[in-house]
Amino acid sequence: MIRPRAIAAGVEAFAARTPTLPPATHTNSYALGGREVLLVEPATPYEDERRAWLAWARGLASQGRSIVAIAVTHHHADHVGGARFFAAELGVPIWAHAEAAPRLRGVLHEVPVARRLSDGEVVRLDGPAPMALRVLHTPGHAPDHLCFLDEAEGVLVCGDMVAGVGTILIDPREGDMAEYLAQLERLAALGARVALPAHGEPIDAPEALFRRYIAHRRMREQRVLEALAAAAGEGGGGGEGRSGGAASQGGATLEELLPVAYADTALALWPIARLSLEAHLIKLEREGRAVRREGRWRRAAGGG
Ligand SMILES: [Zn+2]
Structure with missing residues (x-):
């Protein structure tokens, strides 16, 4: 692996080994700007990788460039x-989104989040070719997720919105499937020339990939709805006579839905798939299309 690697004018990448989700093994950091430089993603916790990363950052400074923030x-x-x-x-x-500050407290200890970046603001980096980075708040994968768009060059630093390697997990404990899809739509509409993910290679003309991600999640949502319908068909005549209301009883647990909705997914990925499944179900529940009762899920009566 060549590192650092020049990506575009005023954009360098440095991939460092991190404890990330396999098959990814590294997280990309990016140096953005000319004389003034913004470093994105202080990722690696490993001693040897930190030394290499630091040498890269100090190398930028030794070229007469000034690192304004991480x-x-x-x-x-x-x-x-x-x-x-x-x-x-x-x-x-x-620098980070306001939602990141409380979540980073344990990581940063006494180091504060010095600047809270919010959606729509522009970070200006001075130099012979000044760079203006539009900040985009893109929750869904994480509540504090930010992307950075160099509008002039069409370069989008997209974090974990999509990946060049591996998949993006929507963990229902903090993720939001509906938000994630809405933000993917937003990124797709930007018309960026290249997207720079946290994991994997730069993605040229990324709109197609954003749209593939959206289509994939929509396909999965359909499978989840079908799994709910199948569970209702099989479990309808249980004969337990529970009289909890007018709605039909039964439904299925996550464990029962998983092998149906993710039948095409390798067994090794099921622990991750289970989280995704739950995120899909919560989206459907909020939309009034699925109902949860005592850990069992069913399709809402009359719900799409
Ligand atoms: Zn992430």
Whole structure:
């Protein structure tokens, strides 16, 4: 692996090993800007990788460039494992979304989130070719997720919205499937020339990939609805005579729905798929299309 790697004018990538979700093994950091540089993703917690990363960052400084801050796309451990260390070593502040600040407290200890970035604001980086980065708040994978768009060049730093390698997990404990899909739509409409994910290679003309992700999730949602329908068909005549209301009883647990809705998915991925399944069901529940009672799920009467 060649690192650092020049991606475009004023954009360099540095992939460092992190404790991330297999098959991904590394998290990309990006240096954005000319004379003033914003570093995105202080990812690696590993000593050897931190040394290499720090040498890269110091190399930028030795070219007469000035690191203005380290920005975090979101608080996940494979993105912020070096945040406190790099901020201290380089003497630069950490920038993140407001939602990241409480989530990073344990990671950063006494280091504060110095600037809370919000949707729509522009980070200006000075230099011979000044760079203006539009901040996009894109929750769904994580509540604090940010993307950075160089509008002039069409370069989108997209964090964990999509991946060049591996999949994006929507964990129902903090993720939101409906939000995620809405933000993917938004990213698709940007018309970016290249997307730079946290994991994997740069993605040229990324609209197609954003649309594939959306289509894939919609396909899965359909499978989940079909699994609910199948469960209702099989379990309708249980004869237990529960009289909990006018609605039909029964339904299915996550464990019962999983092998049906994810029949095409390798067994090894089922623990991840189970989380995705729950995120889909919660979306359907909020839309009035599925109902949960005592850990059992069924299709809402009259729901799509
Ligand atoms: Zn993440």
